[in-house]
Amino acid sequence: MHLETRILVTGGAGFLGSHLCERLLSEGAEVLCLDNYFTGTRRNIEHLLGRRQFELIRHDVTFPLYVEVDEIYNLACPASPIHYQHDPVQTTKTSVHGAINMLGLAKRLRAKILQASTSEIYGSPTVHPQTEDYWGNVNCIGPRSCYDEGKRCAETLFFDYWRQHSLRIKVARIFNTYGPRMHPNDGRVVSNFIVQALLGRDITIYGDGSQTRAFCYVDDLIDGLMRLMRSPDEVTGPLNLGNPQEITMLELAAAIVELTGTRSKLSYQPLPKDDPQQRRPDISRARQLLKWEPCTPLRQGLAETIRYFDELLKVADVRHSLTRDE
Ligand code: NAD
Numbered sequence: 015m016h017l018e019t020r021i022l023v024t025g026g027a028g029f030l031g032s033h034l035c036e037r038l039l040s041e042g043a044e045v046l047c048l049d050n051y052f053t054g055t056r057r058n059i060e061h062l063l064g065r066r067q068f069e070l071i072r073h074d075v076t077f078p079l080y081v082e083v084d085e086i087y088n089l090a091c092p093a094s095p096i097h098y099q100h101d102p103v104q105t106t107k108t109s110v111h112g113a114i115n116m117l118g119l120a121k122r123l124r125a126k127i128l129q130a131s132t133s134e135i136y137g138s139p140t141v142h143p144q145t146e147d148y149w150g151n152v153n154c155i156g157p158r159s160c161y162d163e164g165k166r167c168a169e170t171l172f173f174d175y176w177r178q179h180s181l182r183i184k185v186a187r188i189f190n191t192y193g194p195r196m197h198p199n200d201g202r203v204v205s206n207f208i209v210q211a212l213l214g215r216d217i218t219i220y221g222d223g224s225q226t227r228a229f230c231y232v233d234d235l236i237d238g239l240m241r242l243m244r245s246p247d248e249v250t251g252p253l254n255l256g257n258p259q260e261i262t263m264l265e266l267a268a269a270i271v272e273l274t275g276t277r278s279k280l281s282y283q284p285l286p287k288d289d290p291q292q293r294r295p296d297i298s299r300a301r302q303l304l305k306w307e308p309c310t311p312l313r314q315g316l317a318e319t320i321r322y323f324d325e326l327l328k329v330a331d332v333r334h335s336l337t338r339d340e
């Protein structure tokens with residue numbers, strides 16, 4: 015990357031986006047962080063605001079944008095089921111209109127563009143672990159469809175712009191990622207379990223807790239995204255990025271109980287509709303093409319994340335928003 019590379023990060027005030035902005039700045043890029051603060055917060059990027067090479071713009075990607083940049087990371091989209099189901103029509107618009115607007119921008123500028131796609135495009139997979147050539151098993155009319163189908167359509171648009179306009183595209187299929195700056199209220203399993211453990215509340219296991227996921231620490235994931243952006247033009251993806259170490263939700267709960275030393279008990283709740291039973295990435299392609307694989311052990315990543323939430327819960331308004339129903 016040249017020192018003067020100007021990079022647009024949409025969704026830059028969110029969990030992944032804020033870490034990406036930080037890493038790009040530390041490597042000498044000029045960063046234009048765009049967000050409409052639907053799920054992101056200024057708190058996530060407050061420490062970057064005084065940096066000369068950092069600029070912040072409040073904008074909704076469903077509307078066109080005219081700026082001058084060399085690279086675009088398109089991350090804008092609510093990612094947790096609670097958030098993306100809050101306004102499903104807006105979720106589809108963000109994925110689809112957002113992709114059209116950002117691809118149009120990239121086309122005008124001849125800029126390289128990376129899409130933050132998701133393992134959700136595989137739906138409830140019938141192939142395990144998931145390889146990139148698996149087409150998925152997705153319900154198109156269920157509560158998760160706005161996200162899953164929106165992201166699938168965004169991938170279609172990326173590959174059509176590549177075929178039709180020779181745009182330089184990169185598509186990353188991100189699997190469950192966790193770490194500091196996850197939203198404390200987003201209902202995702204790692205943030206839920208940690209916040210519940212720190213507040214001494216029951217830990218909510220959906221279903222019998224035998225369903226599996228594979229969790230990637232945020233630093234590893236950001237490293238993968240940046241390697242993908244810098245890879246040769248013929249590496250378009252889609253590429254799975256995630257940690258192949260698969261665990262059950264019961265095992266995850268046990269690790270968090272142990273690391274926090276909480277006295278919280280487990281409480282079993284109904285399994286949400288269309289909740290995949292198993293998920294684990296096959297990352298052979300990323301290993302081969304990017305020389306990338308996650309290196310942060312789960313317990314180390316969880317300990318960092320627990321430290322973050324422990325500090326966050328000392329912020330009065332955050333604690334109040336999490337405990338006001340008690
Ligand atoms: P996040 O909710 O923390 O970040 C998304 C950001 O996009 C937020 O700052 C939000 O305010 C912003 N945003 C939402 N709609 C917007 C709009 N219309 N215009 C402008 N900004 C908008 O989520 P995250 O975990 O950081 O996810 C970032 C991206 O990575 C998303 O596209 C998500 O689908 C993808 N992803 C994340 C994971 C994960 O485990 N975290 C897994 C798969 C894919």
Ligand code: UDP
Pocket residue numbers: 095190201202203204206207218219220221223225227263285286289290
């Ligand atoms: N889950 C759980 N308890 C919670 C939150 C989630 O048991 O408090 C389960 C959820 O049913 C799913 C898994 O944890 O099987 C991962 O959920 P998350 O929403 O984090 O991610 P996704 O389902 O999108 O992979």
